[in-house]
Amino acid sequence: xxxxxxxxxxxxxxxxxxxxxxxxxxxxxxxxxxxxxxxxxxxxxxxxxxxxxxxxxxxxxxxxxxxxxxxxxxxxxxxxxxxxxxxxxxxxxxxxxxxxxxxxxxxxxxxxxxxxxxxxxxxxxxxxxxxxxxxxxxxxxxxxxxx
Amino acid sequence: xxxxxxxxxxxxxxxxxxxxxxxxxxxxxxxxxxxxxxxxxxxxxxxxxxxxxxxxxxxxxxxxxxxxxxxxxxxxxxxxxxxxxxxxxxxxxxxxxxxxxxxxxxxxxxxxxxxxxxxxxxxxxxxxxxxxxxxxxxxxxxxxxxxxxxxxxxxxxxxxxxxxxxxxxxxxxxxxxxxxxxxxxxxxxxxxxxxxxxxxxxxxxxxxxxxxxxxxxxxxxxxxxxxxxxxxxxxxxxxxxxx
Amino acid sequence: xxxxxxxxxxxxxxxxxxxxxxxxxxxxxxxxxxxxxxxxxxxxxxxxxxxxxxxxxxxxxxxxxxxxxxxxxxxxxxxxxxxxxxxxxxxxxxxxxxxxxxxxxxxxxxxxxxxxxxxxxxxxxxxxxxxxxxxxxxxxxxxxxxxxxxxxxxxxxxxxxxxxxxxxxxxxxxxxxxxxxxxxxxxxxxxxxxxxxxxxxxxxxxxxxxxxxxxxxxxxxxxxxxxxxxxxxxxxxxxxxxxxxxxxxxxxxxxxxxxxxxxxxxxxxxxxxxxxxxxxxxxxxxxxxxxxxxxxxxxxxxxxxxxxxxxxxxxxxxxxxxxxxxxxxxxxxxxxxxxxxxxxxxxxxxxxxxxxxxxxxxxxxxxxxxxxxxxxxxxxxxxxxxxxxxxxxxxxxxxxxxxxxxxxxxxxxxxxxxxxxxxxxxxxxxxxxxxxxxxxxxxxxxxxxxxxxxxxxxxxxxxxxxxxxxxxxxxxxxxxxxxxxxxxxxxxxxxxxxxxxxxxxxxxxxxxxxxxxxxxxxxxxxxxxxxxxxxxxxxxxxxxxxxxxxxxxxxxxxxxxxxxxxx
Ligand code: HEM
Ligand SMILES: [Cu+2]
Numbered sequence: 001x002x003x004x005x006x007x008x009x010x011x012x013x014x015x016x017x018x019x020x021x022x023x024x025x026x027x028x029x030x031x032x033x034x035x036x037x038x039x040x041x042x043x044x045x046x047x048x049x050x051x052x053x054x055x056x057x058x059x060x061x062x063x064x065x066x067x068x069x070x071x072x073x074x075x076x077x078x079x080x081x082x083x084x085x086x087x088x089x090x091x092x093x094x095x096x097x098x099x100x101x102x103x104x105x106x107x108x109x110x111x112x113x114x115x116x117x118x119x120x121x122x123x124x125x126x127x128x129x130x131x132x133x134x135x136x137x138x139x140x141x142x143x144x145x146x147x
Numbered sequence: 148x149x150x151x152x153x154x155x156x157x158x159x160x161x162x163x164x165x166x167x168x169x170x171x172x173x174x175x176x177x178x179x180x181x182x183x184x185x186x187x188x189x190x191x192x193x194x195x196x197x198x199x200x201x202x203x204x205x206x207x208x209x210x211x212x213x214x215x216x217x218x219x220x221x222x223x224x225x226x227x228x229x230x231x232x233x234x235x236x237x238x239x240x241x242x243x244x245x246x247x248x249x250x251x252x253x254x255x256x257x258x259x260x261x262x263x264x265x266x267x268x269x270x271x272x273x274x275x276x277x278x279x280x281x282x283x284x285x286x287x288x289x290x291x292x293x294x295x296x297x298x299x300x301x302x303x304x305x306x307x308x309x310x311x312x313x314x315x316x317x318x319x320x321x322x323x324x325x326x327x328x329x330x331x332x333x334x335x336x337x338x339x340x341x342x343x344x345x346x347x348x349x350x351x352x353x354x355x356x357x358x359x360x361x362x363x364x365x366x367x368x369x370x371x372x373x374x375x376x377x378x379x380x381x382x383x384x385x386x387x388x389x390x
Numbered sequence: 391x392x393x394x395x396x397x398x399x400x401x402x403x404x405x406x407x408x409x410x411x412x413x414x415x416x417x418x419x420x421x422x423x424x425x426x427x428x429x430x431x432x433x434x435x436x437x438x439x440x441x442x443x444x445x446x447x448x449x450x451x452x453x454x455x456x457x458x459x460x461x462x463x464x465x466x467x468x469x470x471x472x473x474x475x476x477x478x479x480x481x482x483x484x485x486x487x488x489x490x491x492x493x494x495x496x497x498x499x500x501x502x503x504x505x506x507x508x509x510x511x512x513x514x515x516x517x518x519x520x521x522x523x524x525x526x527x528x529x530x531x532x533x534x535x536x537x538x539x540x541x542x543x544x545x546x547x548x549x550x551x552x553x554x555x556x557x558x559x560x561x562x563x564x565x566x567x568x569x570x571x572x573x574x575x576x577x578x579x580x581x582x583x584x585x586x587x588x589x590x591x592x593x594x595x596x597x598x599x600x601x602x603x604x605x606x607x608x609x610x611x612x613x614x615x616x617x618x619x620x621x622x623x624x625x626x627x628x629x630x631x632x633x634x635x636x637x638x639x640x641x642x643x644x645x646x647x648x649x650x651x652x653x654x655x656x657x658x659x660x661x662x663x664x665x666x667x668x669x670x671x672x673x674x675x676x677x678x679x680x681x682x683x684x685x686x687x688x689x690x691x692x693x694x695x696x697x698x699x700x701x702x703x704x705x706x707x708x709x710x711x712x713x714x715x716x717x718x719x720x721x722x723x724x725x726x727x728x729x730x731x732x733x734x735x736x737x738x739x740x741x742x743x744x745x746x747x748x749x750x751x752x753x754x755x756x757x758x759x760x761x762x763x764x765x766x767x768x769x770x771x772x773x774x775x776x777x778x779x780x781x782x783x784x785x786x787x788x789x790x791x792x793x794x795x796x797x798x799x800x801x802x803x804x805x806x807x808x809x810x811x812x813x814x815x816x817x818x819x820x821x822x823x824x825x826x827x828x829x830x831x832x833x834x835x836x837x838x839x840x841x842x843x844x845x846x847x848x849x850x851x852x853x854x855x856x857x858x859x860x861x862x863x864x865x866x867x868x869x870x871x872x873x874x875x876x877x878x879x880x881x882x883x884x885x886x887x888x889x890x891x892x893x894x895x896x897x898x899x900x901x902x903x904x905x906x907x908x909x910x911x912x913x914x915x916x917x918x919x920x921x922x923x924x925x926x927x928x929x930x931x932x933x934x935x936x937x938x939x940x941x942x943x944x945x946x947x948x949x950x951x952x953x954x955x956x957x
Binding site: 169181184188191192195196197203206211288289314315322 | 504505506507508509510512570573574575577578581582583608609610611612613615616617620623627628629630631633635636637638639642646649916921
């Protein structure tokens with residue numbers, strides 16, 4: 001298979017039917033494997049529970065399937081470098097969203113006990129160490145001023 | 148870029164692809180790569196679009212593992228697997244349509260497009276069956292959402308104790324309908340685009356017959372729809388038992 | 391002199407009106423079905439200007455209401471609707487697309503020597519998408535308005551607000567897709583349509599900026615599209631995605647919202663940076679100092695801009711560890727912005743500076759953006775932000791960058807390219823004074839807001855009777871707003887007037903450097919009569935000819951003429 005960029009634009013490369021058909025078969029086999037793996041429980045290995053492993057296997061297989069679709073069916077394998085660049089950009093950038101997990105995973109850890117006011121070790125919530133903080137009734141503060 | 152010399156604009160380009168070449172391009176190679184890059188940048192936006200949904204799913208799934216697992220019991224993985232096969236097969240016929248377009252075999256292109264559209268309809272038919280069963284069991288989110296964990300079968304209710312928080316189950320079905328619904332919208336749009344392409348081929352339109360790239364662009368879209376489902380299927384239908 | 395090979399000098403033909411993109415066909419139909427990027431730019435210019443004045447109207451109401459500690463005329467609910475309308479209109483329907491879709495659309499093909507964008511019909515389609523979106527949004531504002539603010543925070547927007555949230559959001563969805571199609575168009579055009587010899591490092595910096603902006607648009611906009619769509623799903627179809635009652639997380643909405651909306655502030659400012667580079671280089675008549683640094687800092691901002699969104703959520707129950715990381719990266723993103731500022735000022739050094747109206751806007755931009763960017767650092771450090779968040783300090787910060795930055799650059803660019811777009815020269819004398827008026831009016835409006843915000847005045851309230859000492863600042867601000875309004879209105883008049891009585895501009899009225907100045911003004915339908923071949927570097931001001939020009943200008947001055955070189 002010619003892997004030259006020119007193949008994509010001008011003398012376009014014609015992929016034989018057998019390659020496409022082989023890909024289809026591979027995709028269906030992979031799907032059958034995912035379904036089969038989901039039917040029984042993988043035992044825990046070290047810190048990874050079987051649940052996690054099961055899901056990992058399913059996602060890895062899905063990733064392989066996606067890779068096959070993108071490279072063969074969508075023809076990225078035979079495209080110019082520019083097209084390849086844009087083909088991967090979305091998938092790479094999407095992972096940035098998982099920075100959000102950093103928030104959810106670390107929220108429960110607080111560096112100082114005093115930051116949790118209802119704990120016994122916490123300091124009382126006061127201004128200037130003296131008078132307790134005045135409670136403002138939010139509804140009262142919202143009264144319309146002109147009446 | 149094309150020639151290294153200034154070409155007068157008014158003159159045509161002595162090229163077999165003339166009828167399909169738009170005025171802003173110098174030659175068909177430039178035009179075709181522009182189309183492909185344009186389509187891929189569009190697909191980048193689609194990846195980010197569905198990406199946010201997949202992220203939302205991941206977060207809630209991690210938060211409510213057990214509830215989501217029980218809730219997913221109502222989904223029938225056999226129907227899901229069937230639909231996956233249908234979509235994979237339609238991707239294959241789509242790519243064969245593109246190949247036939249490269250070889251300029253018009254009747255083959257039309258035949259393959261017909262099969263692809265047929266697969267799309269089968270997919271939607273199965274989805275209709277699945278959605279109906281959810282509606283029948285009051286699993287569409289909202290005030291009428293079922294309060295009875297028994298709808299989830301043996302795992303919902305063990306020894307008279309409900310095993311699932313129905314609010315979280317509702318969250319799961321919110322994601323289920325949101326994600327598969329948007330995917331189904333993409334399928335419907337795909338049917339429209341495929342049909343339009345088929346009509347162009349039927350009418351011997353120069354815009355598609357001279358060069359294969361317009362057919363390939365539709366193909367890229369269709370494969371993307373398949374791609375989304377490749378991930379939706381294991382995430383929605385094949386959750387492992389938590390323990 | 392330039393070494394490009396296009397012969398525009400024999401243009402126009404003697405005695406007859408040249409055919410250009412404006413006059414080759416006068417029917418309305420030819421405008422509404424055009425594929426010509428220059429005409430679409432004009433369509434965008436008209437529609438965004440209209441939208442901008444609607445948004446300004448809302449701003450005027452806000453400033454009027456705040457002249458008294460107890461409010462003046464508006465009810466609380468009405469006030470909520472007014473500031474929400476202002477934000478939605480200005481952010482989603484003006485700032486994120488005004489610069490790319492008008493000046494960018496017009497100039498990108500001209501600057502790279504192409505006949506058009508890669509996808510002209512898509513370009514027209516994007517204008518229609520924008521119009522549909524604007525119509526939906528406006529109908530939403532008319533039939534009930536929205537009271538969520540431009541940020542649409544859940545669960546208020548998704549569960550409680552009884553206003554036209556869905557309609558407005560669907561309008562935003564359309565305008566978002568309009569930006570996306572423009573972005574795709576620009577990216578492909580920059581990659582594939584450059585004229586022979588137009589290498590990446592011969593691109594004007596405005597093109598770099600448009601490219602980076604488009605990358606942000608296509609990576610970010612889909613995220614807000616789906617996030618807002620989920621709010622609509624929740625409102626209309628009861629899908630409980632962000633509903634805390636059922637275990638959903640409203641803070642997730644904020645994450646996804648700012649995942650787009652922080653990068654979106656760079657969508658607004660990067661094209662302004664690009665225009666700024668053009669103005670500074672051409673009016674200081676020097677190659678931009680550190681061209682490569684400026685180009686790469688544009689890309690760096692586009693990338694880093696995606697990693698700082700959490701600085702909007704320091705007090706939204708975000709984990710404090712993640713807050714610290716976001717704070718750190720926010721400081722990092724200020725580095726490439728500062729590189730630009732330093733390079734512009736370095737370009738001015740020993741430049742042959744001409745203080746024509748675009749340059750006055752450009753100089754104003756440097757000052758105002760610096761203030762806006764530096765106060766961003768105040769807000770970006772967690773400790774100070776806890777006190778400053780949701781006060782007028784934030785309001786002042788983002789107006790310094792969005793109005794002081796983007797609007798100043800937009801006005802500067804509009805003046806600069808106006809002769810190219812219309813073929814007519816405007817009255818530069820009025821324009822200079824207008825630039826000064828905008829600068830002064832702007833500072834009078836927004837500087838007091840820093841102070842009053844620092845003192846603790848919260849944003850989004852229509853009274854402050856609990857702190858009447860805020861009144862002088864607010865009065866100052868409202869007075870400044872009136873001056874600013876005048877400064878925005880005047881160009882609409884004198885620029886329009888120039889269409890009727892302005893002198894003919896000629897192809898290069900500013901003596902500027904760049905491909906767009908080498909075709910006639912207004913340009914012919916296909917931009918260039920033949921495909922240009924680029925052989926010279928960008929901003930390649932030749933010192934010898936510069937010297938001769940200076941001599942000529944001096945001679946003119948000696949004879950009592952106008953040395954500005956404009957007309
Ligand atoms: C030096 C770079 C910048 C930094 C470090 C920065 C930092 C911040 C921070 C921390 C906030 C949140 C304040 C709060 O809500 O408590 C903020 C708000 C904001 N910034 Fe910036 N900023 C920068 C540049 C810009 C630019 C260039 C723009 C626009 C062109 C911009 C537009 C905004 C807007 C619109 C908001 C308010 C959002 C809202 O409605 O809550 N910023 N900025
Ligand atoms: Cu920000």
